[in-house]
Amino acid sequence: MPEITFREALRQAIDEEMERDENVFIIGEEVGEYNGAYKVTQGLFDKYGAKRVIDTPITELGFTGLGIGAAMAGLRPIVEWMTFNFSLLAIDQVINNAAKYRYMSGGQIKIPVVFRGPNGPAEYLSSQHSQALQSLYAHIPGLKVIAPSTPYDAKGLLKSAVRDDNPVIFLEAEMMYSWKGEVPKDEYLIPIGKADIKKEGRDVTLVSYSKPMKIVIETAKELENQGIEAEVIDLRTIVPLDEKTLYESVRKTNRCVIVDESWPFASVGSHIAWLISKNCFDLLDAPVELVSSEPVPMPYNHKLELAVQPSKEKILNAVNKVFYK
Amino acid sequence: MQNYDMNRYEPQFLKNLLRRMLLIRRFEEKAAQMYGLRKIGGFCHLYIGQEAVAVGSIAALDLKKDYVLTAYRDHGHAIACGMDPKAVMAELFGKKTGCSKGKGGSMHLFDVTKNFYGGNGIVGAHIPLAVGFALKIKYKNEDGAVLCFFGDGAIHQGAFHESLNMAKIWNLPVVFICENNHYGMGTSYERVSSVTEFSQMGAAYNITGVKVNGMDVIDVFENVKTAVQDARQGKPVLLDIDTYRYKGHSMTDPGKYRTKEEIEQFQQQDPVIGLKTQMIERNIINETDYNIIDEELKRISAESVEFAENSEEPPVENIYEDLFA
Numbered sequence: 001m002p003e004i005t006f007r008e009a010l011r012q013a014i015d016e017e018m019e020r021d022e023n024v025f026i027i028g029e030e031v032g033e034y035n036g037a038y039k040v041t042q043g044l045f046d047k048y049g050a051k052r053v054i055d056t057p058i059t060e061l062g063f064t065g066l067g068i069g070a071a072m073a074g075l076r077p078i079v080e081w082m083t084f085n086f087s088l089l090a091i092d093q094v095i096n097n098a099a100k101y102r103y104m105s106g107g108q109i110k111i112p113v114v115f116r117g118p119n120g121p122a123e124y125l126s127s128q129h130s131q132a133l134q135s136l137y138a139h140i141p142g143l144k145v146i147a148p149s150t151p152y153d154a155k156g157l158l159k160s161a162v163r164d165d166n167p168v169i170f171l172e173a174e175m176m177y178s179w180k181g182e183v184p185k186d187e188y189l190i191p192i193g194k195a196d197i198k199k200e201g202r203d204v205t206l207v208s209y210s211k212p213m214k215i216v217i218e219t220a221k222e223l224e225n226q227g228i229e230a231e232v233i234d235l236r237t238i239v240p241l242d243e244k245t246l247y248e249s250v251r252k253t254n255r256c257v258i259v260d261e262s263w264p265f266a267s268v269g270s271h272i273a274w275l276i277s278k279n280c281f282d283l284l285d286a287p288v289e290l291v292s293s294e295p296v297p298m299p300y301n302h303k304l305e306l307a308v309q310p311s312k313e314k315i316l317n318a319v320n321k322v323f324y325k
Numbered sequence: 326m327q328n329y330d331m332n333r334y335e336p337q338f339l340k341n342l343l344r345r346m347l348l349i350r351r352f353e354e355k356a357a358q359m360y361g362l363r364k365i366g367g368f369c370h371l372y373i374g375q376e377a378v379a380v381g382s383i384a385a386l387d388l389k390k391d392y393v394l395t396a397y398r399d400h401g402h403a404i405a406c407g408m409d410p411k412a413v414m415a416e417l418f419g420k421k422t423g424c425s426k427g428k429g430g431s432m433h434l435f436d437v438t439k440n441f442y443g444g445n446g447i448v449g450a451h452i453p454l455a456v457g458f459a460l461k462i463k464y465k466n467e468d469g470a471v472l473c474f475f476g477d478g479a480i481h482q483g484a485f486h487e488s489l490n491m492a493k494i495w496n497l498p499v500v501f502i503c504e505n506n507h508y509g510m511g512t513s514y515e516r517v518s519s520v521t522e523f524s525q526m527g528a529a530y531n532i533t534g535v536k537v538n539g540m541d542v543i544d545v546f547e548n549v550k551t552a553v554q555d556a557r558q559g560k561p562v563l564l565d566i567d568t569y570r571y572k573g574h575s576m577t578d579p580g581k582y583r584t585k586e587e588i589e590q591f592q593q594q595d596p597v598i599g600l601k602t603q604m605i606e607r608n609i610i611n612e613t614d615y616n617i618i619d620e621e622l623k624r625i626s627a628e629s630v631e632f633a634e635n636s637e638e639p640p641v642e643n644i645y646e647d648l649f650a
Contacts, residue, residue: 059490061484062490063453065453065488066460066491067457069454070460073458074465092447101442104444105429105435105443106425106427107426107646108425109437
């Protein structure tokens with residue numbers, strides 16, 4: 001199987017969907033002539049032209065709302081936010097329009113739109129450009145939220161997102177774009193709402209998604225050397241959440257550590273910790289542990305910014321706790 | 326009032342305008358009465374006084390290919406688009422038979438079969454959506470146009486300015502209609518606007534702005550007709566339609582920020598009476614005809630109440646319906 005980058009996997013997904021369905025187009029800042037701020041859309045402007053690869057002014061609220069309106073009218077837009085930090089300028093459009101029009105019209109309207117771009121901390125970007133905002137979006141009924149961690153999952157899920165008839169938030173990360181992984185040449189789709197067991201194990205369940213999956217898998221390998229078989233679950237989709245896979249794993253391991261680069265208050269991680277604590281109470285041999293980012297804006301200094309985020313060391317400590325070590 | 330040669334218009338066309346305006350007025354009077362009886366709750370923004378704007382504008386459209394989006398003072402636009410008053414009143418009552426199955430209420434009326442896309446409660450938030458509808462028309466090489474109604478309160482929102490810019494750079498078929506009813510809730514537009522001639526605001530985006538007399542349904546019709554013709558050629562237009570709401574911002578607003586004299590001054594230019602007088606002068610109708618029409622519309626409004634009253638509440642099981650497509 002060919003090995004490609006995360007960025008190439010996303011590009012293939014967009015390209016294939018644009019080829020398949022002429023109602024699919026991509027719109028955002030620098031997606032066209034500049035070939036993408038992070039080069040996800042490289043080559044697409046040359047291939048499809050300005051009609052379907054639309055460069056916008058810096059007007060996040062405006063082009064996000066335009067994408068929602070175009071979706072309501074029957075097109076299937078992919079809206080690229082240069083980063084999720086800038087999505088905050090458009091969040092009224094997402095929360096009050098994308099997530100609401102179907103419901104408040106009594107089901108008359110479909111809104112097949114994908115909002116995608118890098119989310120979460122990168123490096124040396126300080127507070128306004130390094131934040132993980134998935135919990136805000138996951139909080140809102142009416143939105144689907146997807147956060148893959150491998151090129152394979154990214155491609156299959158982005159294609160499914162484009163074909164979904166609902167607004168989908170699709171989270172990537174600057175640091176992930178150059179990650180490599182095997183992606184088959186033949187077309188495939190990955191269903192939205194299905195977690196993936198990235199490594200099987202029987203002693204402890206490690207739950208994560210998106211960029212932290214890398215350190216979670218590395219930690220699981222280290223645990224193996226200590227004789228602990230960790231089961232690693234990649235959520236892949238945050239909403240709708242695959243609760244079944246989580247509970248089945250905890251039923252087997254009786255211990256659970258969640259790793260989430262969100263801030264901890266009312267977060268994806270804290271919600272899952274609550275679900276597992278409530279629904280697997282009798283199965284647990286220890287309280288569920290949550291490794292999150294520290295609840296502070298991101299500092300610029302590299303040592304400090306690393307200290308703010310989940311790390312292998314923090315995950316190992318949490319695993320020790322669920323083993324009462 | 327500008328002098329239009331009434332002989333240019335088919336009598337039936339004028340009768341339709343009169344009927345639609347009067348239907349809205351009688352419907353709104355019933356809505357006010359039902360609000361007083363607590364049959365309708367929450368926010369209820371009446372359109373009385375502004376009827377000529379929705380009716381004159383929408384008479385210039387072909388709703389097989391054109392679209393209408395508006396804000397929360399939407400009863401008039403819904404009826405002007407041809408929605409059944411029963412479905413609208415039932416929605417105000419929160420009943421299952423309402424156009425939005427009781428999930429939208431007064432501010433969220435929709436009928437996609439009539440290309441009427443609501444009904445938005447966030448000031449200015451639907452303006453970018455309208456541009457998205459216009460993008461779809463252009464993308465699909467269709468011949469339609471979009472009317473986007475909003476109030477003077479919305480004109481200072483970023484959404485308005487971002488939308489005008491996008492509509493112009495992409496030459497989209499949209500007519501922006503500012504219904505200047507003089508007050509954003511209780512604040513006079515003159516107190517909060519650096520430019521009070523809103524038609525001038527198009528100039529910042531190289532968009533033609535036209536001032537229209539919103540108390541004269543013919544002036545509205547003629548100007549919107551011209552604007553729609555321009556829009557279909559890819560020239561977005563801004564209309565500043567001067568109008569006045571006779572009632573408060575919402576049902577709970579006693580309207581102490583304006584004088585009786587001011588209200589009377591506009592009531593003397595009443596759009597329904599104005600058209601009626603001109604039609605009587607031209608012998609299209611007489612006083613008796615008018616009274617017969619009025620009685621019929623009062624009956625239709627009363628029947629809409631009866632229908633709403635007799636309709637079932639939506640079942641509680643439906644709360645999770647219409648969330649996702």
